[in-house]
Amino acid sequence: MNPTTLEAALAVLRERVAPLAAETVPLGAAYGRVLAAPVVSTVFVPPFAKAMVDGYACRAEDTFGAAPFSPRELRVAFEVMPGAVSGRALASGEAARIMTGAPMPEGADGVVMLEHAALEGSAIRLVQALPPGKNVAARGEDVAAGDVVAAAGRALRPEDVGLLAAVGARAVSAHRIPSLVVFSSGDELLDAVSEEAPRAGAIFDANGPMLEALARREGALVRRGGILRDERATVRAALAAGSEATRGADVTVTSGAASKGKEDWMPEVVSELGALWVHGVSIRPAHPIGFGRIGERLHFLLPGNPVAAWIGFRYFVRPALRLLSGLAPDEAFRPERTRSALLARKIPSVIGRTDFARVRFTEDGRVEPLRTGGAGMLTTVTRADGVVVVPRELEGLEEGAAVEVDLL
């Protein structure tokens, strides 16, 4: 194991992980998907000039000069309802009762709000001139035919889905959602999800359920691989390209057996079955992390210690899932939410190693590191508010240093 720097390891991911193929996704399922092709509108939104308020459609010029001492009267000639097009044009001296959202009748270029027009018999009386275009949404004001309403590479937000619906897009071309299988490795592990009975010397597997939930948060399709016993043949059979457990998966993740101890089969098995691109990264925790390829599938070897597995997911597996989903590299590697803060207490580290320190906010809005070390202590993550990265050029971060917190 010849440890790489964090930057070099992430550069390998960035270069070698490409978006999954595009597929057609119906509009009702498009939320969260990343577009493989831009969506170009074929229509105008709105498709016609429409009233923005309930009131009377008029010709603005008919109202010019209207004032309390010289009101203008317009005859209410007809009514226009939403969803119907008026067959009749508005003549000079006429007004049409109109509802919000209804198409403006031909000839009309403004709407007087209901409360600003006094209805007397079949006429309205106006005491104020109406500027042309008032209370009217112009045809194509929001979107013109030919406009790109969502660019390729965009992760569709709910409001994008609204806009796609507005232009009548029935389906979009989006990258496939990555599917992922999570395995835990170790003879000492008990499966809490399948309610395995406790036994002496054994511990409940925290990593499997945690990694599955982490992948779900990224929108991946998740399958349980369960627990692998510490036997070379078992591990090999489970991870082989085309194995039943991994069939159809774009990504597999194992936690445990990742280092170079007596029963750490993973690096060897991955090398044999495919290619181990990186093994060992000068970071803390999670330095035995590795990743490579088995068939067409990406494989990640995460350490068995839960905090290390968690860090490995956050800084390696998550960006890989985002690249597969079709996000641009800068976006794929960007932390979800960050906040600037000052350090309430020093974080020690060593030059040449990148440290991921779990921190929490103090009452006065600064951040302090939680107990470092203890890669087995998941409570240092559940109690944390975020992570501060100590870059490898530094021996640590001093009290009072300005840091960027990667928020949980």
Place this chain on the structure above:
Amino acid sequence: MNPTTLEAALAVLRERVAPLAAETVPLGAAYGRVLAAPVVSTVFVPPFAKAMVDGYACRAEDTFGAAPFSPRELRVAFEVMPGAVSGRALASGEAARIMTGAPMPEGADGVVMLEHAALEGSAIRLVQALPPGKNVAARGEDVAAGDVVAAAGRALRPEDVGLLAAVGARAVSAHRIPSLVVFSSGDELLDAVSEEAPRAGAIFDANGPMLEALARREGALVRRGGILRDERATVRAALAAGSEATRGADVTVTSGAASKGKEDWMPEVVSELGALWVHGVSIRPAHPIGFGRIGERLHFLLPGNPVAAWIGFRYFVRPALRLLSGLAPDEAFRPERTRSALLARKIPSVIGRTDFARVRFTEDGRVEPLRTGGAGMLTTVTRADGVVVVPRELEGLEEGAAVEVDLL
């Protein structure tokens, strides 16, 4: 319609919306759920003192005084593997080969790393004293029996799921996930999702698909209500307690027909079927918004303009869904992500009204408002990076003002 202030309207939600009932949720489905009861560990994590590295378990006192010029020799008496408990205690002068994660044998209180011990025949030679406890995770170091590992009201994060698995929690008590039905209202609307054919005077419904996606993002169970025609009887039948369309729903949302125009049936129908708690809020956009109760169900009347519907969801429906899910009020009403910034351009408003201005970041990191008004223009949302709230005490916000941006 006698408009309330934003603060008064939200106070009504806060007071009247209570968490949904608790149910038992298996661990594998617990991610994202809000705990109705705390989870108390019945076990220690780790359940026994365990080795944190591969190496040799020793009695630390046997190594005291070890130095390059006076090495200590220990006989390697047996081996301990993960998942197995050693039946044998470590005697003085002995060491045991041990693997990461294996239980410490009785009598041993430290582990020498493999690379720090020279194996010669069946003995190891140490040239440095081992501090007691070195490379050992103490029993219960992470969690002690009786510890609360997750408090009631906590929205379970992936790492919480890991910790719950670690303590062998097979299921948790969590609040029900709110289920929601979304209707759009208007004769002018076409359904893009069901691929309705265009017709003159009609527009595609943007709100339904958008509101469905917004609710999905909050983790709600979403059902399509589809488009309601502008007929009193139709609206009434769809929204009545126990109607087929709304059966089992905790929340219904309609967009359109919310104001007080000729065919704005919603306020009247909701009043008749249940209670309209609030109708009309002095905000912009979305001032015709309302909400109340029909049977046991919450009902929201959102305006038909897409931007107004979007604002109504974000500042009214979202916190209500979060309250129903079991989050504490402060958390339910808290924006998801905010960032402080300076205004690059003035945002005008009027005293007495709270404005929600869509903004985007400029190249130099300040924020500028997108075209205000145009409540129909969904592109002012899809192009936005966030929302700045102009409080009702102010006539607007000046260029250079420090603002908190509610990020999209």
